[in-house]
Amino acid sequence: MLLLSLTIKSIGLIIREVRLWIILDSPRPSFSSTVYVGLAAGLMHTFLPFRGGDILSIAMLNQYCGLKTSQASVAVGICAFFEMLVFGVFLFLLVLIQPYWYTILGESLIQQTLSSTSFIIVIGIIGITIFAILGRKQETQEIEKTKESSPIQIFFQQLFSYTHKAIARKKLIFQLSISSLEIIMMISSFVLALHAMGIAIEDPFGTISIILGFSAIAAVALPPSYGAGPGAAIAFVFSLLHLSDEQALTYAALWWLLSQIPTLITGLPSFWMIRKRE
Numbered sequence: 358m359l360l361l362s363l364t365i366k367s368i369g370l371i372i373r374e375v376r377l378w379i380i381l382d383s384p385r386p387s388f389s390s391t392v393y394v395g396l397a398a399g400l401m402h403t404f405l406p407f408r409g410g411d412i413l414s415i416a417m418l419n420q421y422c423g424l425k426t427s428q429a430s431v432a433v434g435i436c437a438f439f440e441m442l443v444f445g446v447f448l449f450l451l452v453l454i455q456p457y458w459y460t461i462l463g464e465s466l467i468q469q470t471l472s473s474t475s476f477i478i479v480i481g482i483i484g485i486t487i488f489a490i491l492g493r494k495q496e497t498q499e500i501e502k503t504k505e506s507s508p509i510q511i512f513f514q515q516l517f518s519y520t521h522k523a524i525a526r527k528k529l530i531f532q533l534s535i536s537s538l539e540i541i542m543m544i545s546s547f548v549l550a551l552h553a554m555g556i557a558i559e560d561p562f563g564t565i566s567i568i569l570g571f572s573a574i575a576a577v578a579l580p581p582s583y584g585a586g587p588g589a590a591i592a593f594v595f596s597l598l599h600l601s602d603e604q605a606l607t608y609a610a611l612w613w614l615l616s617q618i619p620t621l622i623t624g625l626p627s628f629w630m631i632r633k634r635e
Contacts, residue, residue, distance in 0.1 A: 358550075366616075367619040370399060370623050373436070379532070381432050395627075399623070400625065415429040451563040461598070543569075546615055
């Protein structure tokens with residue numbers, strides 16, 4: 358069961374990089390190069406705080422795939438946004454509107470989480486919409502990039518333009534669908550780890566969604582490889598479900614392995630393939 362969980366988690370990582378390649382506007386870099394760069398950057402992401410892996414991914418897409426910094430920034434940003442958006446919807450459906458979790462977590466915490474999730478999603482939608490509109494406006498005005506334009510001006514002009522192209526290609530439904538598949542596979546891999554331990558709880562998918570939500574907040578400041586954020590989230594949620602400290606500690610160890618091993622087995626070969634192609 359753990360091997361199946363590791364396999365599902367690894368496939369989910371690859372699906373995320375497929376989404377990244379699809380977001381890119383034609384002419385795209387090669388499919389394999391994009392996937393290798395994404396997986397390699399994902400490996401480093403586990404060791405970097407403050408979303409450092411996303412910044413590294415932008416730099417690697419620029420260096421190894423020949424993308425402009427603005428184009429790489431748009432692709433990585435939209436990829437992360439869809440991931441956040443879909444997970445927010447899953448969290449809402451699996452937890453925030455369920456009477457079971459109102460009893461466990463309390464109405465106050467549920468309402469705070471709902472407000473925070475909604476705010477982040479709305480801000481993201483507004484931001485991408487503004488970028489897309491500005492990009493459309495610039496395309497219709499046919500802005501000329503003269504030698505007098507500063508590098509910063511050129512960067513933002515390109516950023517608006519690439520955002521518009523990524524949104525206007527009418528593949529949003531496909532992006533939402535494949536993002537949903539990625540999130541389902543991620544949650545399912547951690548649910549399988551619960552079953553492997555013989556832990557039977559009423560709502561395993563909702564439980565994992567809550568742990569992932571708390572872990573994502575902790576990951577803003579702590580590198581995922583530390584395991585401190587997920588460990589604290591697991592201990593907190595397991596205590597609410599009246600599970601023992603031993604079960605929480607064991608599951609935290611399994612969570613760490615499921616988070617790190619797939620990134621290693623996909624990221625290390627990707628680093629080697631990138632270096633081989635130089």
